Amino acid sequence: MPTLRDRLATNEKVAGWVFVLPVLIGIGVFLIVPIGMALWMSFTDWNGLSPPGDAQNVGLDNYRDLLSEPGVPRLDFAMSIRNNLYYVLGVVPAQTAIAFVLAVVVNQKFLRGKAFFRTAYYFPSITSSIAISIVFLFLFQRSGAINQTISALMPGDDFRLNWLDNAEGVLHNVLGAVGVDSAPGFLADNDIMGLSLWQWLSGPSVTMFAIMMLATWTTIGTMMLIFLAGLQNIPADVEEASRVDGATALQRFRLVTIPMMKQPMFFVLTIGLIGTWQVFDQIFVISSGGPQKTTLTPAYLIYREGFQNFSMGRATAIAFLLFVLIMVLTLVQRRILRPDRD
Amino acid sequence: MTVPPPRERTAREQRRAGSGPFRPRAVTSAPPLEERGQPALYRIGKRVLGYAVLAFFAALFIAPFALALANSFKTRPETLADPLSLIPGEPTLRAYEIMARTDIPRWALNSVFVTVMVTVARLFLDSLAGYALARLRFPGRAVIFALVVAVLAVPPIVLAIPRYLVLGQLGMLDTYSGLILPLAVDAFGIFLMKTFFESIPREMEEAARIDGASIFQTYLRIILPLAAPGLIALTILSFQASWNEFLHPLIAAPSDPDLRTLPVGLALLRGAQGESQDFPLLLGASLLITLPVALIFFVFQRYFIQGVAASAVKG
Numbered sequence: 231m232p233t234l235r236d237r238l239a240t241n242e243k244v245a246g247w248v249f250v251l252p253v254l255i256g257i258g259v260f261l262i263v264p265i266g267m268a269l270w271m272s273f274t275d276w277n278g279l280s281p282p283g284d285a286q287n288v289g290l291d292n293y294r295d296l297l298s299e300p301g302v303p304r305l306d307f308a309m310s311i312r313n314n315l316y317y318v319l320g321v322v323p324a325q326t327a328i329a330f331v332l333a334v335v336v337n338q339k340f341l342r343g344k345a346f347f348r349t350a351y352y353f354p355s356i357t358s359s360i361a362i363s364i365v366f367l368f369l370f371q372r373s374g375a376i377n378q379t380i381s382a383l384m385p386g387d388d389f390r391l392n393w394l395d396n397a398e399g400v401l402h403n404v405l406g407a408v409g410v411d412s413a414p415g416f417l418a419d420n421d422i423m424g425l426s427l428w429q430w431l432s433g434p435s436v437t438m439f440a441i442m443m444l445a446t447w448t449t450i451g452t453m454m455l456i457f458l459a460g461l462q463n464i465p466a467d468v469e470e471a472s473r474v475d476g477a478t479a480l481q482r483f484r485l486v487t488i489p490m491m492k493q494p495m496f497f498v499l500t501i502g503l504i505g506t507w508q509v510f511d512q513i514f515v516i517s518s519g520g521p522q523k524t525t526l527t528p529a530y531l532i533y534r535e536g537f538q539n540f541s542m543g544r545a546t547a548i549a550f551l552l553f554v555l556i557m558v559l560t561l562v563q564r565r566i567l568r569p570d571r572d
Numbered sequence: 573m574t575v576p577p578p579r580e581r582t583a584r585e586q587r588r589a590g591s592g593p594f595r596p597r598a599v600t601s602a603p604p605l606e607e608r609g610q611p612a613l614y615r616i617g618k619r620v621l622g623y624a625v626l627a628f629f630a631a632l633f634i635a636p637f638a639l640a641l642a643n644s645f646k647t648r649p650e651t652l653a654d655p656l657s658l659i660p661g662e663p664t665l666r667a668y669e670i671m672a673r674t675d676i677p678r679w680a681l682n683s684v685f686v687t688v689m690v691t692v693a694r695l696f697l698d699s700l701a702g703y704a705l706a707r708l709r710f711p712g713r714a715v716i717f718a719l720v721v722a723v724l725a726v727p728p729i730v731l732a733i734p735r736y737l738v739l740g741q742l743g744m745l746d747t748y749s750g751l752i753l754p755l756a757v758d759a760f761g762i763f764l765m766k767t768f769f770e771s772i773p774r775e776m777e778e779a780a781r782i783d784g785a786s787i788f789q790t791y792l793r794i795i796l797p798l799a800a801p802g803l804i805a806l807t808i809l810s811f812q813a814s815w816n817e818f819l820h821p822l823i824a825a826p827s828d829p830d831l832r833t834l835p836v837g838l839a840l841l842r843g844a845q846g847e848s849q850d851f852p853l854l855l856g857a858s859l860l861i862t863l864p865v866a867l868i869f870f871v872f873q874r875y876f877i878q879g880v881a882a883s884a885v886k887g
Contacts, residue, residue: 243708252701257723265734268733335622340618350633351633352877353633354633357862357866358815358835360816361858364838364858365855367854368854369639374655455877504727508729515839546734549730552730
């Protein structure tokens with residue numbers, strides 16, 4: 231005869247499975263099956279309209295078109311990688327640095343109003359990305375609030391930068407300012423994936439730069455909260471002890487605060503990196519990939535190829551390449567920056 | 573000679589003495605401990621600098637919302653000529669009157685319906701699964717938890733087309749169930765609830781189980797009430813996430829305008845307006861999207877902050 235303990239254990243086995251079953255079905259139907267189907271789809275020419283069963287198997291053609299075959303798809307993909315790379319290189323350091331500084335300032339004991347400032351800084355992070363993009367679309371108009379503010383700060387100068395329809399690369403502009411306004415021979419003659427090295431070195435376009443500012447503005451709050459939680463985790467007696475030992479404020483910051491912040495720093499960089507490689511909503515509202523494809527990103531390209539150009543096969547191939555890219559970059563970053571947990 | 577036994581000092585006495593958990597606020601002009609020995613000018617200087625930095629960034633984060641609000645009450649020519657003034661020259665409700673006559677109320681209702689259904693479904697599914705993963709011993713538990721964590725790592729944009737494909741096969745494109753069900757599966761919520769259940773002491777449910785209550789009864793009567801703070805946090809976080817969700821409703825209801833949610837409707841409205849944007853209207857609609865989340869945020873702020881802390885632990 232089974233004991234009470236045995237009966238309870240059997241009940242737990244059954245209940246455990248019953249409790250997780252709905253979620254398992256959901257993960258299966260909306261995650262695992264779709265990913266499997268999409269992997270298969272990336273080897274076909276499905277257009278998204280006809281029944282998927284009619285799609286022809288095209289082998290590796292979709293991947294070849296994106297990576298090695300000269301042509302528009304490869305050029306678009308290369309540009310989307312370039313554009314997003316500059317976006318990541320701009321946004322991740324900016325959001326991390328500003329968030330860190332703000333967290334340190336907000337955490338100062340001699341300053342009051344911590345709750346108010348924390349709220350003000352965090353609010354953009356929880357607001358709809360579409361709503362924020364519309365607001366920035368308005369602010370960045372040619373006669374808009376941003377240009378008018380800059381004009382007011384520079385007396386006698388009527389600042390009218392065309393932010394939102396400006397394909398000029400920021401690095402090209404900087405080089406132009408020091409007299410380099412056309413490509414040196416070897417940069418123009420060599421290319422990677424059909425895009426000349428000179429084009430790879432363009433920097434973000436002015437329009438992309440505006441979107442980068444918007445993205446930085448939106449994400450600082452979340453990053454700041456993570457840093458703030460880390461700062462508040464530093465035991466008070468460690469601070470106290472270093473003070474008693476006669477460490478100056480600067481020494482305490484360098485020798486106590488910075489080492490204790492490795493874990494939050496690693497987390498902020500990880501979510502920053504993963505998030506910035508998926509930028510989509512802001513591009514959709516503000517620029518639709520333009521001007522001259524300078525705000526095309528892999529995420530937007532997936533949408534455009536799939537739902538506007540009806541090349542679902544190619545779009546899923548881009549999706550898998552993006553997935554691999556994000557995974558590889560995350561692992562590389564983990565290798566380089568992983569703090570020791572002990 | 574008898575010595576009276578030592579008595580614990582009351583909180584009030586501790587406060588007066590300046591020891592214990594209650595430190596007195598600086599009543600006199602003597603600087604706090606950590607600032608002793610610093611010249612007065614330096615102490616004032618660093619305060620001025622600190623507040624200057626804080627105020628500058630506060631202005632930077634608040635200004636766009638303030639400008640959006642002000643400009644939604646301006647006429648179209650005024651938004652173009654004078655976007656910076658916070659007080660409209662000729663205040664008008666034109667934008668809001670137009671909003672009432674367009675599809676925006678319909679989109680708002682869709683948003684409310686989808687958000688509420690997704691949130692209810694997540695509360696139910698995530699707490700059940702989170703409880704099983706935290707407490708019940710069953711074969712395969714570790715594998716299922718690993719699966720949930722792996723799901724967290726798949727970027728939503730990568731899932732967009734696969735989901736479109738499956739929704740099409742299931743005949744769920746352009747339906748409310750297609751808008752709701754995929755969002756109801758939510759790995760982060762499971763993770764959040766699992767963490768929360770693990771923080772509840774085991775004794776109470778074990779007592780209930782020995783007394784003969786079934787696992788489901790124990791879960792419903794004992795565990796869920798104890799988990800109320802976790803459930804509130806989950807409610808708020810999933811309300812915010814599904815209210816703001818853009819990509820999924822964009823692909824799940826591609827051809828039925830009656831099924832658009834507010835973010836999708838607004839993004840497509842902006843696209844349809846081309847170069848001649850009706851900014852008072854667009855800004856008013858943006859504020860409409862912002863308002864519910866703002867209200868919830870200001871009331872339940874600490875739950876949002878908990879959510880960030882929980883996600884930081886996950887990393």
